Amino acid sequence: MQIQDGLAARFESYRPQLNGLAYRMLGSSAEAEDAVQEAWLRLAAQPDEPANLIGWSTTVVSRICLDLLRSRAARREHPLELLAEPGTTAYDSEPEHEALLIDSVGRALLVVLDRLSPDERVVFVLHDLFAVPFEQLAPIVGRTPATTKKLASRARQRTHTDVTRTTTELAEHRRVVEAFLSAARSGDLAALLAVLSPDVVRIADPAALPAGMAAIVRGARAVAEETVVLQQRSAVAALALVNGTVGILVAPHGRLRLALTVTVRDNRVAGYEVIADRARLRALAVRVLP
Numbered sequence: 001m002q003i004q005d006g007l008a009a010r011f012e013s014y015r016p017q018l019n020g021l022a023y024r025m026l027g028s029s030a031e032a033e034d035a036v037q038e039a040w041l042r043l044a045a046q047p048d049e050p051a052n053l054i055g056w057s058t059t060v061v062s063r064i065c066l067d068l069l070r071s072r073a074a075r076r077e078h079p080l081e082l083l084a085e086p087g088t089t090a091y092d093s094e095p096e097h098e099a100l101l102i103d104s105v106g107r108a109l110l111v112v113l114d115r116l117s118p119d120e121r122v123v124f125v126l127h128d129l130f131a132v133p134f135e136q137l138a139p140i141v142g143r144t145p146a147t148t149k150k151l152a153s154r155a156r157q158r159t160h161t162d163v164t165r166t167t168t169e170l171a172e173h174r175r176v177v178e179a180f181l182s183a184a185r186s187g188d189l190a191a192l193l194a195v196l197s198p199d200v201v202r203i204a205d206p207a208a209l210p211a212g213m214a215a216i217v218r219g220a221r222a223v224a225e226e227t228v229v230l231q232q233r234s235a236v237a238a239l240a241l242v243n244g245t246v247g248i249l250v251a252p253h254g255r256l257r258l259a260l261t262v263t264v265r266d267n268r269v270a271g272y273e274v275i276a277d278r279a280r281l282r283a284l285a286v287r288v289l290p
Contacts, residue, residue, distance in 0.1 A: 007049055011040055014054050018061050020104075024125045025065040027110050027254050029098050035064045058132065062122055062140050069118035102254050107238035108288050110254030112159050115286065123148055124155035160288055173246045174289065176264045177239060181248055184227050184234040192224035201271040202226070208258055208276035233258070241287040247272075249286065259284055 022032035039060040050056035126132040134145045183191035202217045236252040250258035262272040
């Protein structure tokens, strides 16, 4: 019993790290906790304690997550906690622990990770985020080390991209879009009017809007007032590169629901389009900001 108690204590000391690993792979706190608990049950059933407990646990958790991701992809399903629709309470808010997890990982990164294949996601998380060597990664995904390196490279290219614009232009664009998002989060009408061009135009897919809102809105006052009305959405928004320029992702629980492509002119937001159509969202090139 003392041996079992000591093993449990050692595993518990690793549980936060394992939960973080599983969350980055699965994008669901509930599924991550279940995966780590499943690893503990498998460990408790072992006749002997592994020589390298954290290495064994990382491998087992990763394999459990990979199986879940592959099963999810085969059924084209997502965790139930992520299937909220615009206008619902679940869409506009997140449990505190989920919000803290997302803040620690980065909402934009979760969105980009969600676009990777199961094998790409596991390899990228383990190697790029947790520095696991390719020689240890290869058996987890059932590939050779050389093929695993190619998976990681492909995932990296889909996560980060070279920016063709000048650094100065990107930084200025980012500053303006960040100011717009900050004002939207606080519901500050004056700050919104300051960052919007007087003749700004907002265009939106019908699915992006509550009933009764127009598909096209013109003028800083009208756009700013609408933004204040939709203030809750900005709480689950993040900056990202969208089609090569700085835009905004609205992603409750890290799941992409809306994307804003933003046009900046003369240090102000001259216009933006809100994309909600799922086919259009899938076609977007979304990357993490450098």
